[in-house]
Amino acid sequence: MDYQRYIDWADDRIVEDSRKVVIVFLLLTGVFAIGLGNISMAAGTSQFTTGLPAEEALTDINREFSSSFSADTGNTQLIQEGTNVLSKESMLRMLRAQERVEDHDELRVTSTSSAATIVATQLDPEATTTSAQIDAVEEATPTEIDQAVRSADERSPQFSGLVSSDFNRKSASASATIGLVVHEIPAGISEGSGQGGSSPLTSIQKQADFTVSSAGQGTITVFGSGMIAEEFSNVIVDSLLIVVPAAVLFIFLFLTIAYRDLADLALGLLALLITIIWTFGFMGLAGIAFSQMLIAVPPLLLAVGIDFGIHAVNRYREEQVQGIPPGPAMRTTTDQLLVAFFIVTGTTVIGFLSNFASDLPPIQDFGLVASIGIVFTFFTFGVFLPAAKVELDRLRVRYPIPTFSRTPLGSEESRLGSVLRSGVVIATNAPAVFLVLVLVSSAGVGVYASEVDTSFTQEDFLPPEETPAYLQQLPEPFKPSDYSVTEQLNFLEDKFESTQSSQSTVYVEGHLQRDDALEEIYRAGEDPPESFVRQNGRAESTSIVTVIQDHAERDPEFRRLVERNDRNDNGVPDDNLREVYDYLFASSAGDQARDYLTEDRRSTRVVYTVKSDAEQDEVTADTRQVADDFRMTATATGQTVVFKAVSDVILESALVSLALALVGATVFLVFIYWLVEGSPLLGVANMVPVLVTVALVAGSMRYFGIALNAITATILAITIGLGVDYSVHVTHRFADERERHDLITALDLTVRGTGGALLGSMLTTVFGIGVLALAVFPAIGQFGVITGMSIAYAFLASMLVLPATLVVWDALVNDDVSVRSLFLPGIASGLDRDEPAERTRS
Known part of the structure; x- marks a missing residue:
């Protein structure tokens, strides 16, 4: 497939029709801005529980039993x-x-x-x-x-x-x-x-x-x-008011260092603003509500946008310092970077769309919005920014617009360039040995990470009981609200043993007028599991059986009715249940009876008291065990059971999304590099540092005690998307340089040029996303910390692991480095670095 003609067409539009391109993007921004006013808010835990069997059972309970539980x-x-x-x-x-x-x-x-x-x-x-x-x-x-x-x-x-x-x-x-x-x-x-x-x-x-x-x-x-x-809604608003200005401050600071030019800085910030307006405008036009999970979308888009922007400007400056005019310099830049940006966009979208494998709607919405946002980022920074930059530099020729710097990051004579070359030094000294050690170590970290916790609790979505002092010192309107919900929930949990947090429920459906129906409910309380509270050797519970027993103590006539129909004298009627129910429902205990038995006698609920210090998974397993002992259809439910079911879905979603992202990204890269470079193996090499990054991120989550929850569950798939971003830029630049230079020279040019841009991008995005740690929404704070880690790991893996991987790839597809030499030091000494090498593609 001759993809180059499409790139050439895009180059022509960017360079020759730059002003028209800028106007079209500004007009589209106005269209998307209309959707900003339609954005609604969705917060809380209910959005995650919809559709689960335990949640459906709880909904049936709340609908069917008593006015106090009705909708x-x-x-x-x-x-x-x-x-x-x-x-x-x-x-x-x-x-x-x-x-x-x-x-x-x-x-x-x-x-x-x-x-x-x-x-x-x-x-x-x-x-x-x-x-x-x-x-x-x-x-x-x-x-x-x-x-x-x-x-x-x-x-x-x-x-x-x-x-x-x-x-x-x-x-x-x-x-x-x-x-x-x-x-x-x-x-x-x-x-x-x-x-x-x-x-x-x-x-x-x-x-x-x-x-x-x-x-x-x-x-x-x-x-x-x-x-x-x-408070759920307040947490979102307060988090945005703290995080967004802090992110803008850090981004402005680091972009100032990266661009070192006021006009270029203004263009970069404008492109970021257009990306955010397009993404949130799309949400408003599509009717997608803004939830807690979507707080992470703006920083993610800023991360990719900053990366694209720094690469575009830095690569353009590499051409300009050689005296090349704006038009030809930008044509060379976009000719190379449009392919790299497309590859990065494709793999990142695959990483985000893998979240569609989740059964949780908010995670699916996150995957969709983030994917659309990344596509918008590609167009904004791949088309608008280069066109605006060309137009700006042409205006500089005619008008006295000040220029502060045109020097690219990581130039050969700079100290930074020497530091970035560390990966090349490793790659030229037994790269295969180094690569094997890295992969084995990563596998060990992956095994360690397999024990990472999963959780889903209401507290994940609420602020801490005490707002940190440094946040309380912020001026209005950035100062967080006064929160009390977490304090009250903790107070209730500490003071009251019989609150909802210390109960679980079994929802029973069947023919409850059958003679042995109540005996079956009664027997389920015998020999209770460990997490259930015991009373006289039985599970402490409330059900239609306990309502009958309580009313029998107060009503002599009803007591005689129960005794006449109690064949085994255990206080539970097992005959003529229709008559027993009719009397009970007509008595003063009728309302209480309706709390536990429906009018049609087809469903009932049994509420068990569980130990307040019992773990979520223990309570869930024990409640399911009790439900399984019923001959009638019985479903374990209650808030604890529902939240544990969500936690299980979160873990399953994280693993499935990770697998889909890995497979999808690998297949995509293999195909693209076969199409673009003629070497499918280059796509496999591209994924090596990504695998290392994923292992390090998962291991760090376990080490620092960060659980996979509704928010952080997306991080592994996101790590693939963002990690590929860094490795693609290095790999694609190396493939281009390898056509004209020997192996070591190609690596040198790659890590000094692209590595400098990657370093600027890494620092900016780590701090830009790291500010999520300031959010009063705990799960988002954890997400910010671990995402910042993943970006830092991705940069280090691309700079240290990928060069060695590329040397191994080169030895497999070319003849100037033997496979045996990959296990020995001093590869560079065996190469003729004075003559450009003609490479074959395979």
């Missing part, structure tokens, strides 16, 4: 802490807070409850309203209140879940308690386990917070999913 209601928690939240004064404070929120129609409150509510009804069973309950507590003596607290603990199964784990029955005291407010939400709320980036509860809970605070209830904090949703 048109939502809950707010009133968290109270103090020396003794069960004292008379503290309980009155909680009840008055409940009354305040009930009196505000805009809060759409359907019911409130708390430990104080239960204690009040123990004092006065007729106190069915909050106002009456306040009267009951006010009229009681401290002794009567203590007795009522002990009675509530003894008689009410809900009481223990509303008071902290340090509850002391003897002294009738606890340091914290939770009140629950149920709101009617016509628009619906998230039915799944994850939290979303927006919630109809947000405004309601903010108003509830104001209402409770204005009543002087200083020891009560309003908390709920709406506040979590708001």
Whole structure:
């Protein structure tokens, strides 16, 4: 295929029609800018859980069981802490807070409850309203209140879940308690386990917070999913406000050093701006919401764009210092670099598109947006920047536009050029031995990296409990918001054993009026697994069985009905279940029964209490084991199980994406180098430093304790895309120089010219992406650190490992270096460096 005629056509447009090219790109920028106003925001964990079997089971549970779990209601928690939240004064404070929120129609409150509510009804069973309950507590003596607290603990199964784990029955005291407010939400709320980036509860809970605070209830904090949703969004905005200016500052600093010319710097920054506008404009026009994962896209595009820009200007300057005019100098530059840029773009797009193998929609969106952005980067820096540079230099001839520097980075006489030549020194002294050692060491690092952790937790998407002091010192508008969600979640986890984080659920479907249905549920609690809390040798759980047993203790007639239909006298009816259910649903326990059994008696849920310190994978495995013991269809679910399922998908996605990226990039490079250089083996040589880089990145993740989570799971495939960027520039430049020079001269020219541009690009992008570590979004911070590492590793591998690899490749396809000499020092001494060599391609 004669690809050169396409390159020549592009060269002509860039050089001869430079002004038209610049105008077309500026007009397209205006078109894409229209889409910027259509960008929406998506944040939180719910976007990652959609479609998983455990999540679908949890959605079914939330839809089917009780009004408190239905899609048109939502809950707010009133968290109270103090020396003794069960004292008379503290309980009155909680009840008055409940009354305040009930009196505000805009809060759409359907019911409130708390430990104080239960204690009040123990004092006065007729106190069915909050106002009456306040009267009951006010009229009681401290002794009567203590007795009522002990009675509530003894008689009410809900009481223990509303008071902290340090509850002391003897002294009738606890340091914290939770009140629950149920709101009617016509628009619906998230039915799944994850939290979303927006919630109809947000405004309601903010108003509830104001209402409770204005009543002087200083020891009560309003908390709920709406506040979590708001904080998810705040984290994105605050991270962008910190990261983007810092990245611009570092990029400006290093580009100033790399370009050393004000006009060239302005062109480079303009090209970067066009790339970002095109990419985000595309998102708006395509209706793709901006999520936490997409925070990483701008730095990635800046990384590739900076690399392309420095290479284009540096290669152009190499021609200009020889006295060549702008037009011919740029034609030579684009003739070479358009091919290199195309190869880099192709492999990088393959790396990003490999994320489509993931079952998680946000990761797929990331792959799509990043891929489109890289294509835009290719056109901006491969076409617009060269055309604008030619036009600028032509204007310099006619107008007094100042020129500060035209010297390329890494010129032969510079100290930098001498340092960059280190890889050539290694390559000329037993390169095969060095290459074998590197590959064996990389394999060992890869084995070590196989134990890297995977995780998916809500905390990955929330800021730390304490914002770092250096961020708090930032001026407005860069200073982060005041965050409280993580602190509240940690408080709930520490204080309350029966919160959602210490429960797992089994969703059971089948014919639940069959005689042995309840016995099957009861038997599932026998000999519980290690992570489950035990009570009298059985798993502590709540289900339709426990509802029946509790109501039987309070209702003598129902107790006799259960006993008549309990053939083995274990308290679980195993006959005439239709009659038992009908009585139960018609009784005062009907609402509670509907929490665990559907009206059609076709599905039920069993909620098991698990140890608060149990690991996510342990809880998941044990819940799945219990579900497998059911003869009816049973699915393990609950937030812990769903998040573990996402974690498993993340690991699978990372491995599949890595494999696809490696295979895809290798096949692409083999084909391209066969087409362009006539040597498919050169594509294989190109991938050697990339494999080394991937191993080092994965090993570093395990060493530094960085887990594969929803954000960092993309890093291995991204490493291939960015790593190939560096090695392609070296390989392609070497192939061109090898046509005209001997082996060592070709290597020297390559590492001094291209290596200088790569060093400038590496430093700029490492610091530009490294600023992600400043983000208040923890997972993005980790992503920035490990991406910065991957770029540094890619540069070092291209400068140190790739020259040796190219010498080995040269020995295999040419005759002037013997294979035997690859294992001995002093290859350069056996070459005639005075005469250009005519190379054959194979």
